[in-house]
Amino acid sequence: MAHIVTDAAAPPSGPILNYRRLLDALLWITSFSGSVVFIEPSPYDFLILLTMVVWFLGGFTLHRGVLPGAALMILWTLGGYISLIPYWNEPDPVEFMTHTLFISMTGVFYMLFFSQDAERRFELCMSGYAASCMLAAIIAVGSWAQLFGNPQTMTLDGRAMAPFKDPNVLGSYMVPGLLFFVQRLLLGRMRYWPVTLLGLALSGAALFASFSRGSWGAGIVSVFVLTLLSMITADSRRMRLRIGAAAATATLIVSLGVAGVLATDASVREFFFKRASATQEYDEGPTGRFGNQLRSLPMLVERPNGMGPLRFRLTFGIEPHNSYVNAFASNGWLGGFAFLGLATLSLGVLLRASLQRTPFQRSAQLVAAAALVFFLQGLQIDIDHWRFFWIFVGAAWGLEAARMRWVVRTEHSGSSLRAQRSNPEPRGESFVA
Secondary structure, three states: OOOEEOOOOOOOOOOHHHHHHHHHHHHHHHHHHHHOOOOOOOHHHHHHHHHHHHHHHOOOOEEHHHHHHHHHHHHHHHHHHHHHHHHOOOHHHHHHHHHHHHHHHHHHHHHHHHOOOHHHHHHHHHHHHHHHHHHHHHHHHHHHOOOOOOHHHHEEOOEEOOOOOOHHHHHHHHHHHHHHHHHHHHOOOOOOHHHHHHHHHHHHHHHHHOOOHHHHHHHHHHHHHHHHHHHHOOOOHHHHHHHHHHHHHHHHHHHHHHHHHHHHOHHHHHHHHHHOOOOOHHHOOOOOHHHHHHHHHHHHHOOOOOOOOOOHHHHHOOOOOOHHHHHHHHHHHHHHHHHHHHHHHHHHHHHHHHHOOOOOHHHHHHHHHHHHHHHHHOOOOOOOOOHHHHHHHHHHHHHHHHHHHHHHHHHHHHHHHHHHHHOOOOOOOOOOO
């Protein structure tokens, strides 16, 4: 049963060892399956449900540190169901909200899951995620380069897509994997350096081949943020110099790689500069992406329950392509403000955890860099139904709960030590008044 605690629960012992191995294996396989989403429901959907059931049967604790994030996620979902009421007999809005409910459940699960044994569990999750990035990158780059597969089904308008259904999602999925390999390079965690360098190369190549402007920007900004946080919190000047040198080397290698590809293929070079422009034709004008978003604002101000799930596209002909507009349109004021609050508070707790020296600091820095760019991407694309996005929202609050536990435990230990020093136990004879 769940119960609220303010310090870490005692680790189970005995036969629970096999249960722990089973749960670890399920977590890794689930994370590894996250890139195979060209079919619905995806393997990840079944595996995450199985992982949640096995985790629930083993018992868990509910720390107060996750409550704000969980409450906001629940309010976001509740707002959507309130907005759904007039359209309950329409299958598409019902299916949309069913998916919303499912991913919000996974988000709450990750909050609770990472709040216990946080450092080890997050590292295990990211190792599976990084491995899935390598698999997806091989498929994406190989099909884009026409080494195998059918370009008609595995690419979209000259952009790598497989094993996803959208090049933008492929590119953004690569960002946390890229951060995982970059962080290992920055911190000198090079025990398996050939795998690290190969993973970095593959993730970067798939990110490039997606030709997604948002993903390119997310990759650049997230690596910069991770490097900056790593340098600010480095233990010594020598470590800062090593981080700076590693970042400069990685930047040089990536730049040379991109320049080499652009120099050898004129068609790729032309397409690259076309995609790299700030706006595309479908962005501009009163009926373009940004024009529709602006025209929708007065309507949303007048509608506390929003337009209803999937109703924005019936009015404007396309999706909002903005997760914040979509939150108000599909989930009403309740869900819209809850989503805004979730973004703001998640980044706030991650910034604190990234700067405070705890066992979870480095994990928090990776999550902070990934979550920041995802929430920024929400301004130009709909991220709220990305399965992997909720891993990092959940990790933000799970790590916050773990940080709070550690602080309480450390302060308690420090208080006990100070009390012992100021009131030492008498030695030798006892004196009783």
